[in-house]
Amino acid sequence: MQDPTSQSDSDLGRVEVKETTCYMCACRCGIRVTLRDGEVRYIEGNPDHPLNKGVICAKGSSGIMKQYSPARLTKPLLRKPGSERGDSDFEEISWEKAFDLMQERLGKIRAEDPKRFALFTGRDQMQALTGMFAKQFGTPNYAAHGGFCSVNMAAGLIYTIGGSFWEFGGPDLERSKLFIMIGTAEDHHSNPMKMALADFKRRGGRFISINPIRTGYSAIADEWVPIKPGTDGALMLAIIRELIHQGLYDREFLIKYTNSAELVVDDPKRDDHGLFRRFEMHVEEGCFDPENKLWWDRELDREISTHTPGTDPRLLGSFMLDDGTPVKPAFQLLKDRVEEYTIEWAEDITGIPADTIRRLAHEMGVVARDQKIELPIQWTDSWGNEHDSVTGNPVSFHAMRGLAAHSNGFQTIRALGILMTILGTIDRPGGFRHKAPFPRPIPPCPKPPKGPEGVQPNTPLDGMPLGWPSKPDDLFVDDEGEAVRIDKAFSWEYPLSVHGLMHNAITNAWRGDPYKIDTLLLFMANMAWNSSMNTENVRDMLKDKDENGEYKIPFLIVADAFQSETVAFADLVLPDTTYLERHDAMSMLDRPISEYDGPVDSVRIPVVEPRGDCKPFQEVLIEMGSRLGLPAFVREDGSRKFRNYPDFVTNYETSPGSGIGFLAGWRGKGGEKFLKGEPNPRQWEMYQKNGCVYHHKLPKSYQYMRNWNQGYLEWARYHGMTRYVEPITLHLYSEVLQRFRLAAQGKLPGKQPPERLRKRVAEHFDPLPFYTAPLEHKLVDTHQYPINALTQRPMAMYHSWDSQNAWLRQIHTHNYLFVNPKLGEASGFGDGDWIWIESPTNKVRCMARFSEAVEPGTVWTWNAIGKATGAWGLSNKANESQKGFLLNHVISEELPPCEAGDHMSNSDPVTGQAAWFDVRVKIYPAGPEEPKVTSPQFKPQKRVPGQDQRRGKWQAFFAGKFRRKHNIGD
Amino acid sequence: MHPAFSVIFLTTLIGAGQGLFLALYTGQLYSLANLLPVQSDKFYAVGSLAAIALLIGGLVASVFHLGRPERAWRAATQWRTSWLSREVIVLPAAMALTFLYGLFHYLGWTDPLFVISETLPVDLTLIIGALATVATFLLFLCTAMIYASLRFIKAWHSPLTVANFLFLGVASGFMLAAAFSAYLGNNLVSFYGTWAVVATLLGAITRGFSLYRNTRFRCKVDLKSAIGVHHSDLHQKAQGFMGGSFNTREFFHGKSEGFLLMLRYGFLLMVFVLPVILIVLAYILESTRLPMAAFVIQYFGLLIERYHFFTEAKHPQNLYYQSMA
Amino acid sequence: MTQLALVIDLNVCVGCHACVTSCKEWNTSGWAGPLTDQRAYDEDPTGTFFNRVQTYEAGVFPHTETYHFPKSCLHCEDPPCVPVCPTGASYKREDNGVVLVDYDKCIGCKYCSWACPYGAREIDEKQRVMKKCTLCIDRITDMTLPESQRKPACVLACPTSARLFGDVHDPNSVVSIAIREEGGYALQPEWGTKPANHYLPRRKTRIQIHEDELVRADNPLKKEQLPSLPEGGETLDDVAW
Numbered sequence A: 001m002q003d004p005t006s007q008s009d010s011d012l013g014r015v016e017v018k019e020t021t022c023y024m025c026a027c028r029c030g031i032r033v034t035l036r037d038g039e040v041r042y043i044e045g046n047p048d049h050p051l052n053k054g055v056i057c058a059k060g061s062s063g064i065m066k067q068y069s070p071a072r073l074t075k076p077l078l079r080k081p082g083s084e085r086g087d088s089d090f091e092e093i094s095w096e097k098a099f100d101l102m103q104e105r106l107g108k109i110r111a112e113d114p115k116r117f118a119l120f121t122g123r124d125q126m127q128a129l130t131g132m133f134a135k136q137f138g139t140p141n142y143a144a145h146g147g148f149c150s151v152n153m154a155a156g157l158i159y160t161i162g163g164s165f166w167e168f169g170g171p172d173l174e175r176s177k178l179f180i181m182i183g184t185a186e187d188h189h190s191n192p193m194k195m196a197l198a199d200f201k202r203r204g205g206r207f208i209s210i211n212p213i214r215t216g217y218s219a220i221a222d223e224w225v226p227i228k229p230g231t232d233g234a235l236m237l238a239i240i241r242e243l244i245h246q247g248l249y250d251r252e253f254l255i256k257y258t259n260s261a262e263l264v265v266d267d268p269k270r271d272d273h274g275l276f277r278r279f280e281m282h283v284e285e286g287c288f289d290p291e292n293k294l295w296w297d298r299e300l301d302r303e304i305s306t307h308t309p310g311t312d313p314r315l316l317g318s319f320m321l322d323d324g325t326p327v328k329p330a331f332q333l334l335k336d337r338v339e340e341y342t343i344e345w346a347e348d349i350t351g352i353p354a355d356t357i358r359r360l361a362h363e364m365g366v367v368a369r370d371q372k373i374e375l376p377i378q379w380t381d382s383w384g385n386e387h388d389s390v391t392g393n394p395v396s397f398h399a400m401r402g403l404a405a406h407s408n409g410f411q412t413i414r415a416l417g418i419l420m421t422i423l424g425t426i427d428r429p430g431g432f433r434h435k436a437p438f439p440r441p442i443p444p445c446p447k448p449p450k451g452p453e454g455v456q457p458n459t460p461l462d463g464m465p466l467g468w469p470s471k472p473d474d475l476f477v478d479d480e481g482e483a484v485r486i487d488k489a490f491s492w493e494y495p496l497s498v499h500g501l502m503h504n505a506i507t508n509a510w511r512g513d514p515y516k517i518d519t520l521l522l523f524m525a526n527m528a529w530n531s532s533m534n535t536e537n538v539r540d541m542l543k544d545k546d547e548n549g550e551y552k553i554p555f556l557i558v559a560d561a562f563q564s565e566t567v568a569f570a571d572l573v574l575p576d577t578t579y580l581e582r583h584d585a586m587s588m589l590d591r592p593i594s595e596y597d598g599p600v601d602s603v604r605i606p607v608v609e610p611r612g613d614c615k616p617f618q619e620v621l622i623e624m625g626s627r628l629g630l631p632a633f634v635r636e637d638g639s640r641k642f643r644n645y646p647d648f649v650t651n652y653e654t655s656p657g658s659g660i661g662f663l664a665g666w667r668g669k670g671g672e673k674f675l676k677g678e679p680n681p682r683q684w685e686m687y688q689k690n691g692c693v694y695h696h697k698l699p700k701s702y703q704y705m706r707n708w709n710q711g712y713l714e715w716a717r718y719h720g721m722t723r724y725v726e727p728i729t730l731h732l733y734s735e736v737l738q739r740f741r742l743a744a745q746g747k748l749p750g751k752q753p754p755e756r757l758r759k760r761v762a763e764h765f766d767p768l769p770f771y772t773a774p775l776e777h778k779l780v781d782t783h784q785y786p787i788n789a790l791t792q793r794p795m796a797m798y799h800s801w802d803s804q805n806a807w808l809r810q811i812h813t814h815n816y817l818f819v820n821p822k823l824g825e826a827s828g829f830g831d832g833d834w835i836w837i838e839s840p841t842n843k844v845r846c847m848a849r850f851s852e853a854v855e856p857g858t859v860w861t862w863n864a865i866g867k868a869t870g871a872w873g874l875s876n877k878a879n880e881s882q883k884g885f886l887l888n889h890v891i892s893e894e895l896p897p898c899e900a901g902d903h904m905s906n907s908d909p910v911t912g913q914a915a916w917f918d919v920r921v922k923i924y925p926a927g928p929e930e931p932k933v934t935s936p937q938f939k940p941q942k943r944v945p946g947q948d949q950r951r952g953k954w955q956a957f958f959a960g961k962f963r964r965k966h967n968i969g970d
Numbered sequence B: 001m002h003p004a005f006s007v008i009f010l011t012t013l014i015g016a017g018q019g020l021f022l023a024l025y026t027g028q029l030y031s032l033a034n035l036l037p038v039q040s041d042k043f044y045a046v047g048s049l050a051a052i053a054l055l056i057g058g059l060v061a062s063v064f065h066l067g068r069p070e071r072a073w074r075a076a077t078q079w080r081t082s083w084l085s086r087e088v089i090v091l092p093a094a095m096a097l098t099f100l101y102g103l104f105h106y107l108g109w110t111d112p113l114f115v116i117s118e119t120l121p122v123d124l125t126l127i128i129g130a131l132a133t134v135a136t137f138l139l140f141l142c143t144a145m146i147y148a149s150l151r152f153i154k155a156w157h158s159p160l161t162v163a164n165f166l167f168l169g170v171a172s173g174f175m176l177a178a179a180f181s182a183y184l185g186n187n188l189v190s191f192y193g194t195w196a197v198v199a200t201l202l203g204a205i206t207r208g209f210s211l212y213r214n215t216r217f218r219c220k221v222d223l224k225s226a227i228g229v230h231h232s233d234l235h236q237k238a239q240g241f242m243g244g245s246f247n248t249r250e251f252f253h254g255k256s257e258g259f260l261l262m263l264r265y266g267f268l269l270m271v272f273v274l275p276v277i278l279i280v281l282a283y284i285l286e287s288t289r290l291p292m293a294a295f296v297i298q299y300f301g302l303l304i305e306r307y308h309f310f311t312e313a314k315h316p317q318n319l320y321y322q323s324m325a
Numbered sequence C: 001m002t003q004l005a006l007v008i009d010l011n012v013c014v015g016c017h018a019c020v021t022s023c024k025e026w027n028t029s030g031w032a033g034p035l036t037d038q039r040a041y042d043e044d045p046t047g048t049f050f051n052r053v054q055t056y057e058a059g060v061f062p063h064t065e066t067y068h069f070p071k072s073c074l075h076c077e078d079p080p081c082v083p084v085c086p087t088g089a090s091y092k093r094e095d096n097g098v099v100l101v102d103y104d105k106c107i108g109c110k111y112c113s114w115a116c117p118y119g120a121r122e123i124d125e126k127q128r129v130m131k132k133c134t135l136c137i138d139r140i141t142d143m144t145l146p147e148s149q150r151k152p153a154c155v156l157a158c159p160t161s162a163r164l165f166g167d168v169h170d171p172n173s174v175v176s177i178a179i180r181e182e183g184g185y186a187l188q189p190e191w192g193t194k195p196a197n198h199y200l201p202r203r204k205t206r207i208q209i210h211e212d213e214l215v216r217a218d219n220p221l222k223k224e225q226l227p228s229l230p231e232g233g234e235t236l237d238d239v240a241w
């Protein structure tokens, strides 16, 4: 063997290094791809990339195996005439034929009733394009994964602080001293979170994890606080109560930057009860929060307009206005609200000892108060006050689906937002920090159409398919107050469902409630498996026929890159490229990858040729947009406007001459502008030169306090990031919610909820956070189903994508149900035994693994490891399908019938967030005679034309030799 | 450890071969000292042939253990440090010497070259035989030291391993010699039988002792030391992969305690008890069949013994492979 | 003499497996490759990896600690796997202490793996030679790479920088400092193999809040106390004498 020191790896073949953006998950790290003789040799983190600074994760490093996966789709496919849906019997067709088919079908739908076309997309990052396509088509039936993902987190915080965790903001761990992570296993900010967490720990920061389970990040926490699922609201409210009682809140912050001191009408008899008392002032029509509200001046002992210089208002108290209106500052209402939420009360609900809760509250309060950070950064606030420094309270939080994926999640997250607010940690050093384009007005400006008339043949949708209602009149309902969208988003059932309810789209379309649709296009969403609730039944719905023998969902188009479970149900399959084969834009119009210090967006540029006949879905949309003559895609004369997707990205502007397009960097004719500017023909090149990323660092004085930072807000307005320069006051008290409640109580004129929903809306649209058990816990017999069942993201696997990956699947080959040994023994089985897990919906047979790292009332498993037999290019004997299991079968997409209706989504009543983690189960041993395979099993899915033949027993990847040896690709 | 059949056959076959050679040579010495009747050269030649056949059989078996047998010659290079390498050198040497020993007998080169102290006529076979004896003992040492030198595998890391390999090899070889003599119908049966019984009993003592030792000791290291977390209640949850790996295939036998117990009683019976009884019976009954039966039973017993030898070995690497998820 | 090694910080390792697959990725097409997989898309997939991350739990709920534990060859200073190798295929480099296998010499007898108490070696069942972590010898010694890249793949990948790389014999290297200052330890030190790789233990940060720290003079609640001057009404001044 040659001495390794005598040869360089790069001598082994023709080497090229190309930079692009990873998409083994939604984190979107910068990567460098080294090719040897045209084959992927090595994928490493791009050290110059602001997001991941050179590191890479397990998935990112395994991109090679995704590229050469035998699950790849390479040909457009049409279900064979006479074959049944789900049988996976396809014939290869040409793209031309596929386009013709779609053009004919969609053209007809558009001319008759555009809403009969529904477009739902999964974990994609091109909602800017898919959403725009839907709007242009004229259908409101569009949403991405947000509704079943984490809309509670987005909405709960955006309706409170104008930004959120997730891709919108996060904890400033660089300066924090105390960090509390709640209900997070892995999350989107995958690599950056790991980097920050490690640095934080090394600097001596204290890390507390609140989670029923201790794995992953929680493993390295200084303290693990196990909590009963669905009860965080109780914990947060008790902590808020303790902080208020101890005076451990940032009074100055609350007064200046939140609506805490603003006076709320406090007279239940009045129609404006619970609304801020506003005085007459000329206000522009808009989505911002005008400052025509009142404080109670302690000196004058009377009301005064907010932010009057020199005033120190009261936060607590009960007052009477001159005109006799009883009012209370919002903070007093919060204090009244949390009065009943004592620590001892929370102990019973959460299972966390009272002493621990009290200590947590004191740690947060005292660290925030006593370890103040002061940065010598000069800035000016919205009221013209000059500040010589930026200060911060170094307590930060991060939370994700552990809060979001419960039906009480919205209010829980509101409580968290308020907790962060009273600690004074919003967009301040050491606390929570926004990422551009956030903060945005509360709520942000885009609105859905106002009613059925927003949908017209051959016409773009009047409004955005997804938007941010701020009052009942913004709801998208018909005259009866019922839904217009197929997923019933923006109806009274889920008024603030700002990301839609993809998880109910199939069930509703199947049932024809509210109506039947014709064509469902699923892009990058595995709805016949891991992203559906009640999966076994949903699979049947996809196959179900009406009395005429027609499929209840007549036409199903699936755009996927791999042979997923959903592909088997398609009528038409559009094979997509992989991330290494296509152009992509991580756009400011969607969810870019901004940093705390300024906007960042990025692109993908192909590093290898597409395999077979696969085609970027972006190109499909541009082609279809042009063929269907959607206004944004064609010129006046109807001719095609954009050559292809890169051309579209370069030249598209949100409206002619707006200067706002998909990419923020290097705009203007020569690339001299950013965020806003004329299209630049060489924009792609400039991105490429810069590692496919654009990072605009804001001046230091614009990096903090952005909700009220005059300089920043003006800058953002100037560059088209926001519409208004108004301060974004934090909604400790949510008047928006109160408006919906008043409507439900019949006190607000305008749109009214149907009777069956009045009580529900009135209860859940509470302007202040409250605790109530998750809906499902109240509707199922919790004695019969005493246990909570959860899933978690494994760090080395992304949803269903990675089981076809030869390397990653060796790490997670199948999954177990993790059970606390005490629970397992009480349930009559041992470590490693086969057991049943059963909910009112369905039951699943799986294997148990004992673990002391889980709260005894909870069981859990890794998400989406289990597979349907034969899918993903795996053999029928693959462990994923024989030993692995999918928990989704036991999770219902609908609640048991209740007062609000017989088919209410199993979702948060405010946002429509899928309540994955509310499911209640029982567990018991499987009989000794039962087969040692998971149940349910499905008929093995057949391989499709164009997929690789089964690979041999051995696979030895060696870049530069592999494709030839294995006869893969072109 | 996962019992490696190639190695099980290697060690038992060459052990018997070595023992057989020692039996032949002992016989020759005894007859020189007039303690036994002189045997024909053919007896030694055929006997040596059998010994070589066994050695070759072992060698062939060992090839199956190698991933790259075509390079096996390289294994002779590290004799300074590696017992395996030493074995690789000594085994062919022992084979060659045994071969020469047989060959010289076959050729009848037994004229004394010189006579020591007027009583001990020294011929070529005696010299070669002496050398072969040295090689044979060295081979026992090398083979056994391959295992005994692995200080992490406590079950093996003991002089008992050398003693066992030696005594059991000798026992089976003498047993075979007894069987061979019985087959030929010559008068060495009881001589070989007696020594076979002696070796078997010695083996029973050392093997018995090592069995006892192996069921009692605890590994020097535990999980705490393996991962450096000093907690009295440590459990593995995931080992980093789920479809198995070299680590889970090579170092685990995967057999139940019950099965192992059965094996243990099986080999104790077959290696020690039955052969001794059979030899004693053969002695009493003057049977020619029983010694053959004794050898066959003992050899199969040794296969089981060697299998068990592997299962006894608890490799510290196994601390890292206790559970998957 | 130089002894290159990894120091793995269990204090920050979150068990993400980045080091596992980045290692596989680099090495499968490199000097020590390929790292063969068996039944890659079938039942019980298995393959050669140089590095694995395991998970352990300590204690009983709720006092549970979870540990993620990456393990690759420890490049022992007194490597028991080397002297036992009959072919000399296993060797420890003089210049930097890295323990390597020469696939051209290896006969696949597996003896070295028996001699390694750490389970750090894995045979490649297809190529039928012994393989193990090379400390990315073909990266760290490749002078055509920029210095920042002359590090093992797993070290560059690790998002928490839980993997430090350097010369444990140089008292001023990052690894030596970490071992010295953060309580670095070796695995199974009882054997005297002197693993060059070290591990850093979990460390905990606690905050002690004393009762008397809770209320400060500037407690904001004071600001909310109403100036409770009752208007009018009798006082003692009116009635007592």
Ligand SMILES: Nc1nc2c(c(=O)[nH]1)N[C@H]1C(S)=C(S)[C@@H](COP(=O)(O)OP(=O)(O)OC[C@H]3O[C@@H](n4cnc5c(=O)[nH]c(N)nc54)[C@H](O)[C@@H]3O)O[C@H]1N2
Pocket: A121, A122, A123, A124, A145, A148, A149, A150, A523, A524, A525, A526, A527, A530, A531, A532, A559, A560, A561, A562, A563, A564, A565, A566, A576, A577, A578, A579, A617, A791, A792, A798, A799, A800, A801, A863, A887, A888, A891, A916
């Ligand atoms: N039980 C349970 N279920 C859950 C969750 C849970 O916590 N518990 N989490 C939910 C959440 S938050 C989410 S976001 C969803 C995720 O669910 P989905 O969004 O459905 O995600 P995947 O199933 O990974 O991916 C969908 C499809 O994308 C395909 N794909 C991958 N790359 C490409 C590509 O480049 N182009 C195209 N066209 N297709 C591609 C994959 O082959 C796959 O079929 O799962 C939900 N499901």
Ligand SMILES: Nc1nc2c(c(=O)[nH]1)N[C@H]1C(S)=C(S)[C@@H](COP(=O)(O)OP(=O)(O)OC[C@H]3O[C@@H](n4cnc5c(=O)[nH]c(N)nc54)[C@H](O)[C@@H]3O)O[C@H]1N2
Pocket: A025, A026, A123, A149, A150, A182, A183, A184, A185, A186, A187, A188, A190, A210, A211, A212, A213, A227, A228, A229, A230, A231, A232, A399, A400, A401, A402, A403, A406, A790, A791, A792, A793, A794, A795, A796, A797, A798, A799, A917
């Ligand atoms: N590697 C990898 N990364 C991913 C993904 C992936 O599939 N793989 N998916 C991506 C997607 S789409 C999403 S949405 C994000 C989601 O990122 P996470 O929000 O981290 O998602 P989950 O894995 O669902 O983690 C939920 C956590 O909440 C805990 N939990 C559940 N119920 C409760 C509760 O009531 N209270 C508290 N305190 N905790 C609770 C669970 O134990 C679990 O640890 O991850 C993204 N990142």
Ligand code: SF4
Pocket: A022, A023, A024, A025, A026, A027, A028, A029, A052, A055, A056, A057, A058, A059, A060, A061, A190, A191
């Ligand atoms: S975190 Fe996601 S985007 Fe980043 S390297 Fe890993 S898979 Fe790729």
Ligand code: SF4
Pocket: C072, C073, C074, C075, C076, C079, C080, C081, C082, C099, C115, C116, C117, C118, C119, C120, C121, C132, C193, C195
């Ligand atoms: S860890 Fe094992 S393989 Fe590596 S040097 Fe030490 S003994 Fe040898």
Ligand code: SF4
Pocket: C084, C085, C086, C087, C088, C089, C090, C101, C105, C106, C107, C108, C109, C110, C111, C112, C113, C129, C130
């Ligand atoms: S397997 Fe190879 S490296 Fe290991 S001892 Fe045998 S010859 Fe040496």
Ligand code: SF4
Pocket: C022, C023, C024, C026, C027, C050, C051, C072, C132, C133, C134, C135, C136, C137, C152, C153, C154, C155
């Ligand atoms: S040093 Fe290199 S070979 Fe060793 S584990 Fe790390 S990446 Fe793998």
Ligand code: SF4
Pocket: C008, C012, C013, C014, C015, C016, C017, C018, C019, C020, C053, C068, C070, C157, C158, C159, C160, C161, C162, C163
């Ligand atoms: S890459 Fe780093 S954090 Fe991830 S498992 Fe390996 S050592 Fe741990």
Ligand SMILES: [Mo]
Pocket: A145, A148, A149, A150
């Ligand atoms: Mo998600």
